[in-house]
Amino acid sequence: MYKAASVNDNSDSIYFAPLLPWQQTLWTQLTARVLTPPQSLPHALLAAGMQGMGKRAFVWRLVAWLLCREREQHPLGACENCDSCQWLKSGTHPSLQVLPSVSMPISKASSHSQEALKSTNKKIKADTKSSKAADKSALTTKVDDIRALQPFIYQGGQGMRICVLDHAEQMTIAAANALLKTLEEPQSQVHLFLISDTPAKLLPTIKSRVQQLPLQSIDAGVARDYVTHMLGGTVNREAVSPSQIEQLLQLANGAPLAAIDLAGAPWYSKRALWLTTWQALRSGKRSSIAASDYWQSQLSIGEFIQLTEQMLLDIRRINLGLSSSQQDIDLTAALQNHQPSDSLLESLVDSLQQIKMALQQNVQEKFAYDRLMQQLAQL
Ligand SMILES: [Zn+2]
Incomplete structure (x- = not known):
């Protein structure tokens, strides 16, 4: 059996975490291209696809291995002991540049970088008042960031140099244009890794100049x-x-x-409770203020919105005559006496979007909760 890779992991960083089982073939193929002369690893690679498939885990593991001084002796993953591996552990590798800087994996953090990113975001939140704006701008790569990378890319010299560009779709247009030039002039020993959760938002000119890693098909x-x-x-x-x-x-x-x-996720275990609340609100057994107060003590508004979105998705499925994707709660029974109309469902979906936007403008959670409960009572 494979070792735990993303929960309760003993490894101190994502660089040396165990390979995810569905990535083994790709790992073998790519590492063989590096170990077999003439080395033929593409100059620019894109790890793209929805969150939760292990894109970042794969990229960081490969980065560590490419930089490892002992990689010939350790084809299955970086050795963890050589100078290069030690530099990675201390977060000071001279041959690695990461944009945006919050994406740099944190040692001793949990093992996949999304977690590391979350903890970094928490720190940002704690440090700034307008946390939402800070989160977004922290993930955006700007043209000056790309320009600052140029000396590193063109410096020449011995050994491999690697740039990782995370959240590549959030690059500004100017940054993407500056990057294009780099993509068009491959430098020997320099490899670029782009990572994107929403590759549809990447500029086509960028996408056409990078080779996509086949990370999305999972048995x-x-x-x-x-x-x-x-x-x-x-x-x-x-x-x-x-x-x-x-x-x-x-x-x-x-x-x-x-x-x-x-x-x-805290909201996942509260799906049946959501149904109970909705029915109590609809029948008038519970006031929207009481429901709002109760749920504020249970979940953050963001979590409650996620929960509501999931429930609405399945209510719509049932409206369409499909089966619910949640088999462990009896949505069909709950909908027997009252099935909300599609137009009501749509307007609630719209207001969820509005509430999310309002929250980014620092609207109070309590206000958003109150409004949402009033709407649920009318659904
Ligand atoms: Zn090493």
């Missing part, structure tokens, strides 16, 4: 085994059944790491 059985193993047989301290694993994977669109995160 369903491998995903199932992995999620089962990683959850250690329980969700919310209750034994997890194969059908619950299936459901987690379905809700996560097949992305195993996202399915694991979902199992641990």
Whole structure:
């Protein structure tokens, strides 16, 4: 069995975390291209696709291995001991540049960089008042950032140099244009890794100049085994059944790491409670103010919005005559006496979007919660 890679991991950083089981073939292919002369690793690679498939885990692991001084002796992953591996651990590798800087993996943090990023974002939140704006700008690569990279790329010299551009779709247009020049003039020993959760937003001119890593096809059985193993047989301290694993994977669109995160998300265990609240609101048994107060003590507004979005998605599925993607709560029974119209559902989906935008303008959570509960009462 493989070792735990994203939960309870002993490894102190994502660079040396175990290879995810669905990435083994790609790992073997790429490393062989590096180890077999003439070395033929593409100059610019793109790791793209939805969150939770292990893109970043793969990229950081490969970066560590490419830089490792002992990689010939350690084809399965960086050695962890050579100078290069030590530099990575201390976050001071002279041959690695990362943009935006918050994407630089943090040693001793949890093992996949999304987690590291989250903890960095938390720090940003704690440090600034307008946290939402800071979050967004922290992920944006600007033209000056790309320009500052040029001396590193063109310096020449011995050994491999690597640039990682995370959240590549959030680059400004000017930054993307500056990057194009670099992509058109490959430098020997320099490799660029672009990472994007929403590659549809990448400029076509960028996309056409990078080679996409095939990280998106994950065998369903491998995903199932992995999620089962990683959850250690329980969700919310209750034994997890194969059908619950299936459901987690379905809700996560097949992305195993996202399915694991979902199992641990605070809102996931509160789906039945959401139904109870909705019905109590509709029947007038509970006031929207009381419901708002209660839920504020349970979930952040962001989590409650995620929960509501998931529930609305399935209510719409049932309206369309499809089966609910949540088999562990009885939505069909709940909808027997009252099925909200499509237009009501749509207007609630719209207001969820509006509330999300309002929250970015620092609208108070309580205000947003009150408004949402009033709308749920009318659904
Ligand atoms: Zn090493």
